[in-house]
Amino acid sequence: MRKLEFLLALALAGAMIAAAIAAPWLRFVLTIALAKGIAVMGILLLLRAGQVSFGHALYIAFGAYTVAFLAPRLNDAVLLLVVAAGGAALLGLVIGLFVTRYRQIFFGMLNLAMCMVFYSLLEKLYHITKGSDGIRVEIMPVAGQALDRIAYEWTIFGIALALAFALGALLRLYLVSPMGEALKGIKTRETRLEFMGVPARGVLLAAYVVSAGVGGIGGALIAMTSRHVTPLLSYWTASGELVFIAILGGAGGVLGPFLGAAAYELIRVYAAASFADAWQMILGTALLLVILFAPGGLWGMAARAIGGRSR
């Protein structure tokens, strides 16, 4: 099963690379999908604890705006990724300190509130953030190497893919570690955790900070790919999109977010291309079909198809 999951990940990566070579415009779409997949891994971590955050777009937007603001000064993609991840994790720690006191709908709504506060700040501080017009991000050197546009786009795609693998592997380890297993405890019965001497808030806070950090990385990658950031990144629909991807992909394994994000972006692109008026309906139908017929999401379906047990 573990081996199969790895092989499936390799196959998915191979398909993405093949598609990106064959159709240059898909490279852009798939880089965005990978970035969102990385961010959704954070949602998945919280879903393990039974908590749905409706505000994780906050960390994506924070990562993206970190890149937009610091790019002229730091001017290196690798450095900016580190700063964006660190900054988002720090912000996650501050916000996490009080949102992890709450559970269920209160947790979700408080996150949503934070995300909308950030959205309003981006809109209101017009002279700093340029409001809804947004800020342009120019092509930047990667690890000291100045690149032309095509090489840069490939490099960011490569970095996104490598980060997806590395972070996926790390998160997989985290989930089977005691800290990760304790998340499941929060979902089933939190009091039992406390009786065992495990601080539930600490466990959730740690997961929350990690999820904020990967959100920041996802946001930084989105900013480096679309090269224009707007406050819309932090709007509630963007948060909803992340939860949508998590459900579409399935919460069973770390591959789920990437399956979900790739499927989501491709469905959206093809739906928008074929039916410019009704793409929302097609996305909604896809999600309904998954909820009705494959509650484990795409990952659940894939796991069943390769004969393993799906969670």
Place this chain on the structure above:
Amino acid sequence: MTATLTRREALAAGFGTVLLPATLSAQPAQRPAEFRIGVTTFLSGPASVFGVPSRRACEMLIEQINAAGGLAGVPVRAIFVDEGPGTDHLVGEIRRLVQAEGVHAVFQSISSGSCLACTPLSRELNKVMLLWDCGTQRIFEENRYDYAFRTQGYATPEVLAPLLYLLRKKPDIRTLAVVNQDYAWGRDSWEIWKTAMDALKPGVRVVAEMFPRFGSTDFSTEITRLLALRPDVVYSTSWGGELVTFIRQATERRLHERTTFVLPVAEASLQILGRNMPEGHIIGARGDHWNNHPAPANPELFRSFVSAYRQRFNEYPIYPCHHMAQAVWALKAAVEKAVATKSGGWPSDAELAAAFRGLTFPTPTSTITLREDGQGLEDQIVGMSHIDPNFGFAVPREMMRYSAAQVSAPVGQKSVDWLKTLTPAMVQQAGTAL
């Protein structure tokens, strides 16, 4: 399970259809079998009040062009893309339009944010982009583009013309309040107005700067404050449903009786407001294409465009329809010019772009020249609202036309810097009564 299988198949099929055309790129310029235009416009969200009518106008005009033999003999097809989902989606869609659909030109977009994000792609993809409706002055003032052109006016003349009109008609104003939507256009249009007003009539006191949330449906707080402050003028560049709501709520409380509204983007909301629009307030149309234009340059064409649109969609065209039409006419003129330059040969992307620079193309009301930096020079007509029984809604009277060259910042100058150099004498010099 069947449902999931079909979806996978659909995705696989989708991949297939994309991979095929993408491999056919990079050919020498041959006369294409059809001329494809990628059009980005709002098909969902609040700005679809502009997007949907403009799409209709585009489809109608393309039918007319194809019926008359196409662009230099080549039939035209438009592919529409929704601007609604946001920037990262739209940037991807523009790439798809160019790299997968193989469009020959892109018409983009309504939102200034979209334009700022997507126009740099014209440089990367080497495709002609016509900015058909967005107004931000930042595009051509902060950057130079070889492949991007705006086939209509922009924020600076669209704000300056109503201001000059106000100062001409009501020279004694002392106080002013602003109620703009809280996003980039609301802020930018206020900055332009304030800078120009301080230069043209120093000493007007701004008694309130209000920026209600974008998408507000309740303006009672703002109206209460305005009723208490009694400013001589209320300036608002709000548009669409928000402007309709604001005017309805303001007129219910008789704000319009003690203050003059200046509404540079009012035209698109006047049909919806109908007789609820109070008379004697200053209205603009982001151009010179009022439905009651007294002296259009080509009355036959103007009437045929308006009546064809009315017949099909049972409403008058609003300014985004005219802006879309200007983009289509500009494209037609440029393609014909480029083909003539090559004496019948089909132009490459670079040759087509070169044809746009300095192009003067006719519109039903006047002509528009695309100047050296790519910005179009479109005249502005401003007037006082007046309910015309022939229309059943407000149209302007006491109209004044401001020629675009008079009210646009010169090439290479930033609008705000240029506006600071204006002098009070301009109020009497600029504009001609129609």
